[in-house]
Amino acid sequence: MLRQNKGIKKTDSALNNLGLEIKRITRVLKKAGLNEITVSSLLTASDLVDLYGEDLKLRAYTTSDPVKGEQVLRPDFTLPILLKHLRGNSLKARYFYSGNVWRRQNFKSVIPNEQYQMGFEFFDSKKDNSILLDVEAFLLISQILSKYKVNAVTGDVQILTSALEELDISTYKKASLKRHLWRPKRFMQLLDLYSEQKISSRNINSFKGTISSIGNNELTGVDSVYGVRTKEDIKERIETLEQELLQNPIAHSERKFLLKLMQYQSNLNDASKNMLMLANVGKKYRQAIGNFEKRVGLLSEHVNAKRIKFQVIYGLTTLEYYDGFVFGFQFERGNYPPIAQGGRYDSLCRSLSQKGKSMYAIGSMLRMDFLN
Secondary structure: OOOOOHHHOOOHHHHHHHHHHHHHHHHHHHHOOOEEOOOOOEEEHHHHHHHOOHHHHHHOOEEEEOOOEEEEEOOOOHHHHHHHHHOOOOOOEEEEEEEEEEOOOOOOOOOOOEEEEEEEEEEEOOHHHHHHHHHHHHHHHHHHOOOOOEEEEEEEHHHHHHHHHOOOOOHHHHHHHHHOOOOHHHHHHHHHHHEOOOOOHHHHHHHHHHHHHHHHOOOOOOOEEEOOEEHHHHHHHHHHHHHHHHOOOEOHHHHHHHHHHHHOEEEHHHHHHHHHOOOOOOHHHHHHHHHHHHHHHHHOOOOOHHHOEEEOOOOOOOOOOOOOEEEEEEEOOOOOOOOEEEEEOHHHHHHHOOOOOOOEEEEEEEEHHHOO
16 A cells, blocks of 8 residues: 555545646646657566666665566656657657655655656657757746745756766775765765775785675575676676776875765856866866856856756666656755756666667656645
8 A cells, every 4th residue: 555645644625736737837848849748657577677776776766567477656757758759760759647656765765655746758869959958948937926825946968977087096995986976875875995095905905805794695606696697707897896996096186085075065157167177187077067167057047057056966866768868856845856947868768769769758757736
């Protein structure tokens, strides 16, 4: 049985207001040229589970069907809409949706396990249109929420990933750090492990102790452990990782820059100048800042950028497929989660699109249960 949160239990009046809000927002989205799209509430787990981050995997409700195999209750709309869109012929589209999603929540959360969402997804085949769509997505949510007292917060995952790309370390270490950006505790552990002042004989001996433990316990008497990998394959990989740890550690100055960048927050108007002053960085980082400045310039034509908060790490604890501009809106009062969130997910599109076809995407959702 799904746990319902008492804090947002709906009265008849509240349900009526919610219905009116759904109709109002639908009119706004249709007027903006979006087409409604529907996806099934019950999805094939094999199509989706590997595409979600670990957080959503753990929070999804799964079941088994004797014919269709493992199924999952829809934990969000973005991925099933993306998969449905990819089965069509057009790369460019603008959809909106509404319906329930289901996710396990911790006991302290005010978000119900079953929640009603509305939102939209923009798809385009031209990279040059990405910043324009970022701005349009932000302004569309801002328009929808204009009757409420809310504050906007923005972030940019690309700035952080581009900074990681500038590190003078191996491709493996960069990929490892990127993969764990959404898990702050694990990310900091890896950052410490890969940093020159943290690599000591004690750490290496501890690492070797872990290897020895694996060799004596998990691998003893086992010819094939994971798939087709043998004990020798795994031991060879572990020895490679040991050498990887010792080679090209993160310099003290690079680590200091990363920590400052991750802690940085200001208003949108001042952010780019200050982020460039943090360190003398390379081409990829400057390019990410350049894209950021273009977006802020376009937004400033419609909103006061000085009144919009910016945090480099905003959005890193939500969905792992966000890889660029991210944003959220929160009520000025009350201890509520963001009423709306959105972000860019180009990398996910690239991983699923057919070879030779480029696609770029941004989407946003509204937690309708809180709009009362």
